[in-house]
Amino acid sequence: MSVPALQLEGLKKSFGKAEIIRGVDLEIGRGERHAVIGPNGAGKSTLFNLITARFAPTEGKVRLHGEDLSGLQPFQINRKGLSRSFQITNIFPRMTVFENVRCALLWAQGYRYSFWNLVNRSRQLTESTDAILDQINLSERRDLPAGTLSYAEQRALEIGITIAGGADVIMLDEPTAGMSHSETDYITELILKVTEGKTLVMVEHDMGVVFNLADRISVLVYGEIIATGKPADVRGDPRVQEAYLGEALETEQ
Amino acid sequence: MTDTNVKDPARSKEQITTDPSKPAQRMGAGSMTLTLTPWLIGAVLLAILPFVFTSNSALTIMNQMWITVIFALAYNMLLGQGGMLSFGHAVYAGVGGFACMHIMNASDFFASFPLPVLPIFGGLFGMGLALIVGSFSTRSAGTVFAMISLGVGELIAASSVIVVAFFGGEEGISGDRTYAMPFFGNEFLQQIDVYYLISFWVIVSAALMYLWSRTPVGRMANAVRDNPERAEFLGYSARWVRFYSFVASGFFAGIAGGLFAINYEILTEENLNTASSGIILLVTFLGGVGFFFGPIIGAIVFTLVQTVLSLETDLWAFYAGTLFVATVMFFPGGLAGLMMMHVPAFKLGKAGYLVRPYIRTLIPAAIGTLGLCALVEMTFHVRHAATGDTQMTLFWIPFDSHAILPWVIAAAIALIGLGIARATTPALRDAWNEANTAGDRS
Numbered sequence: 001m002s003v004p005a006l007q008l009e010g011l012k013k014s015f016g017k018a019e020i021i022r023g024v025d026l027e028i029g030r031g032e033r034h035a036v037i038g039p040n041g042a043g044k045s046t047l048f049n050l051i052t053a054r055f056a057p058t059e060g061k062v063r064l065h066g067e068d069l070s071g072l073q074p075f076q077i078n079r080k081g082l083s084r085s086f087q088i089t090n091i092f093p094r095m096t097v098f099e100n101v102r103c104a105l106l107w108a109q110g111y112r113y114s115f116w117n118l119v120n121r122s123r124q125l126t127e128s129t130d131a132i133l134d135q136i137n138l139s140e141r142r143d144l145p146a147g148t149l150s151y152a153e154q155r156a157l158e159i160g161i162t163i164a165g166g167a168d169v170i171m172l173d174e175p176t177a178g179m180s181h182s183e184t185d186y187i188t189e190l191i192l193k194v195t196e197g198k199t200l201v202m203v204e205h206d207m208g209v210v211f212n213l214a215d216r217i218s219v220l221v222y223g224e225i226i227a228t229g230k231p232a233d234v235r236g237d238p239r240v241q242e243a244y245l246g247e248a249l250e251t252e253q
Numbered sequence: 254m255t256d257t258n259v260k261d262p263a264r265s266k267e268q269i270t271t272d273p274s275k276p277a278q279r280m281g282a283g284s285m286t287l288t289l290t291p292w293l294i295g296a297v298l299l300a301i302l303p304f305v306f307t308s309n310s311a312l313t314i315m316n317q318m319w320i321t322v323i324f325a326l327a328y329n330m331l332l333g334q335g336g337m338l339s340f341g342h343a344v345y346a347g348v349g350g351f352a353c354m355h356i357m358n359a360s361d362f363f364a365s366f367p368l369p370v371l372p373i374f375g376g377l378f379g380m381g382l383a384l385i386v387g388s389f390s391t392r393s394a395g396t397v398f399a400m401i402s403l404g405v406g407e408l409i410a411a412s413s414v415i416v417v418a419f420f421g422g423e424e425g426i427s428g429d430r431t432y433a434m435p436f437f438g439n440e441f442l443q444q445i446d447v448y449y450l451i452s453f454w455v456i457v458s459a460a461l462m463y464l465w466s467r468t469p470v471g472r473m474a475n476a477v478r479d480n481p482e483r484a485e486f487l488g489y490s491a492r493w494v495r496f497y498s499f500v501a502s503g504f505f506a507g508i509a510g511g512l513f514a515i516n517y518e519i520l521t522e523e524n525l526n527t528a529s530s531g532i533i534l535l536v537t538f539l540g541g542v543g544f545f546f547g548p549i550i551g552a553i554v555f556t557l558v559q560t561v562l563s564l565e566t567d568l569w570a571f572y573a574g575t576l577f578v579a580t581v582m583f584f585p586g587g588l589a590g591l592m593m594m595h596v597p598a599f600k601l602g603k604a605g606y607l608v609r610p611y612i613r614t615l616i617p618a619a620i621g622t623l624g625l626c627a628l629v630e631m632t633f634h635v636r637h638a639a640t641g642d643t644q645m646t647l648f649w650i651p652f653d654s655h656a657i658l659p660w661v662i663a664a665a666i667a668l669i670g671l672g673i674a675r676a677t678t679p680a681l682r683d684a685w686n687e688a689n690t691a692g693d694r695s
Binding site: 054075079091104108116119165 | 469470472473476482484486489491497
């Protein structure tokens, strides 16, 4: 088997005496769609923040395509091809939708910190930005300040910003949080479309979305992964049912 | 919002915007003429203003104005575009200016190049200092940055009396600009020559700063201002983006300092201290940090208040301060924001709806405010005029400030003026809403 896209080795995180992540080992293959589920407070978002270096792990390692990410800053990890979205919408509210996406393209297109290029002189930059806007169905909103968009549109923009740079590992933190059913279907479809051929890691509460999207599922309970496997296997695992899923499935129905 | 609402734009897109590459063309071709026009108008205005305002004092005021424009634009690279609130930005202009004074005094070197080149040295010194300070101050924005800027500003201002060799102690450093190599035979003996030198640098600096805001690093400065964390997850280090903005701002502040040196031929501790830093913050905010041209308006208005109004009254700083507080409280977008608020009404072709309500509200408000000012001036006269001096002149009317009648009249004007303004405000608000509502509300 080739090198996994993302590899977690004995990842631990404590805040003071509280152990939030208590030793997570996980391998996510290239091109896999992987969902992390678990009850509230299980540490799903913390796990995300550890992988993307928003927090430094207390112990353990994260490897991206086999490369150790210890000690790197978020922007350095992003440059290596890992991009994430946030649970709480995290866009540039005062800038236009177009500029939001364009900013996400700048580094990937090699502009770095340059002050000798003019962004609106670059046909390629404008065209790729418009292409992304088209993909996330926001072309109509192109010149509006991002902060004025509806919630679902902001979530779509958030996903657009996340995928724009062309990262091959995409991490989405609860992309459908706080959405109605129809909005959820819309975002699910969008995620399927824009992450084609990429590795997707997502935290999600909505079981419908998880079973629709994920190739494999990991169940995180109290900072430990108690099961990893295909959706059907995880659903059948008695430990999972006891800890979390049974309850969730009941409320789903 | 429903599913169809979200998806519809995509479906209807084919019908509305025809060619996806069209926006790109529009931006490429149209913006050339669109963006060049204000610059050409600006350049022409700069060129003809001395023929309109011919007096020497007008030239002095305009020179000061344009220097402040450059400084305020440089300051807004931090505040408006980068989200960095600096309380000590005068030191970058000041150090650039002091460096230029020393170059003026190094006669052999100074004689080897023409005077218009000198501000570049100011810029380089300002930039050099910004490189050093920025390396540690730009790690975070917000309070930490503000406090470091204040501390460094104070530090350098305080060292002006210690490092006498560079800052010249209390007298400062003075020099003579005319020792430079003649520039096409011009030795910049007259104010008008200096005016055109400064005008040239205003256009060049403003254009460069505008272009900077259109570069990748300039765009990312906006992104970092809005949301530093998100910017980091897009591959940009918020710290380095801030650092580059800071260094560039230091450069242009240094240019302003260099022009100050040329214009006044003296620099003192006053060019470095917190008061100067505070004024440039005030100027920038007054003009409006949200728009590129905001600081230009701020610099023009503030310089006029500072020069013209200060000839009329000792209390000009009081009025400037009141204007500033009123701006911050009621128009956080500054004067530029106030102007741009009217763009939607113009686009809808309904700006005319506003003319009458504005006249009905603003003229009484202005008269009432003048009445208030009269009360302030009279109080000041009663408290501070020499004993026995009870005669004062206000709005070309001489009267006795210790008599009752003038007080009654002033108070009545203030009350009636502001009262009318208050009574007509609801009508203005209705007109405003009407002017900003599209069509017949289909």
